[in-house]
Amino acid sequence: MIKEISSTQNPTIKSLAALQDKARERRKSGEFLIEGVREINLALQAGFQLTRILFCDAIANAEELQLLQSKLDENITQIAVTEEVYKKIAYRSTTEGIVVSAKAKQNQLNDLQLPENPLILVAEAPEKPGNIGALLRTADAAGVDAFILANPLTDLYNPNIIRSSVGGVFTTQIATGTTEEVLTYLKAKNIAIYAAVLQEAISYEKQDFISPTAIVVGTEADGLSEEWRKESTQNIIIPMQGKIDSMNVSVAASILIFEARRQRGFKK
Structure with a gap:
């Protein structure tokens, strides 16, 4: 099931924006954001556990999005967002319309x-x-x-x-x-x-x-x-x-x- 979020004040969006902006929040939650199809695919190949995928249909390439979705665990949370919401959590000025959250590794x-x-x-x-x-x-x-x-x-x-x-x-x-x-x-x-x-x-x-x-x-x-x-x-x-x-x-x-x-x- 795909959720839809259109408000930048949504608690989920606020928490994701905090992950993007603050090292303290990344350490506290043990999660971080990955933006871009190439980077997300590399993370998957490296065995990183993804927890959520957010995408903006107005920006994302439909074929790339569908291919990426086919690689994800069926239980992962999928969220469709508006351009305004996407820009709140995106780090890059030029982007591909897809962001995921992932669990950080311990790097021991x-x-x-x-x-x-x-x-x-x-x-x-x-x-x-x-x-x-x-x-x-x-x-x-x-x-x-x-x-x-x-x-x-x-x-x-x-x-x-x-x-x-x-x-x-x-x-x-x-x-x-x-x-x-x-x-x-x-x-x-x-x-x-x-x-x-x-x-x-x-x-x-x-x-x-x-x-x-x-x-x-x-x-x-x-x-x-x-x-x-x-x-x-x-x-x-x-x-x-x-x-x-x-x-x-x-x-x-x-x-x-x-x-x-x-x-x-x-x-x-």
Whole structure:
């Protein structure tokens, strides 16, 4: 059965709008919103549990909507809304007329399923959702086995992360933890730690990334914390040819992770 909602003051719409706008509400409810057909399909493929689907017939492509509905559990709540209501809950200015709510995953380190020789990207304390989204796109493009956020400052299901990652938040295994927890985890798994820091570092081009590897990057403003420099297997740098001594964290991560992928051979 499909419900219909035409009022922006409807309690369900208000609660969904809060999920879109407030990290506190996402943490409290354990749910978040996914907007866009591609992103929703990626979430389904990744095993996320959807709880509701909202759609606006005036905006949504009927064929895409019908195909998506055919993939959903028969017990999921389906809600048809007006354009005014849809715009209240939509994050994007250009949109496809379909939004779902989904249950967040716990993203625990111990839940990661790693192969025998993993390649992992770790980012410490990235704050800007756009940077996190770009890092997730890099992780997906390079086919890393896991992406780990150490000391995260932004919740993983921020709508801007979902948007800027183009759904990459659903395509790679992700875990979060404190820097201490992540270090302990990597050491317990005998994964070599290569930290992108200036001190006591060698050029990334001289480092062998063939064995189990975690490449760790920090923010442009603060870099990595002291723990990574002290506990890393080897510190690595990207030699800079210009007058500016830093680059965007997602760009740096791309250079490093694709060098590791090159050494290991690209997947076919």
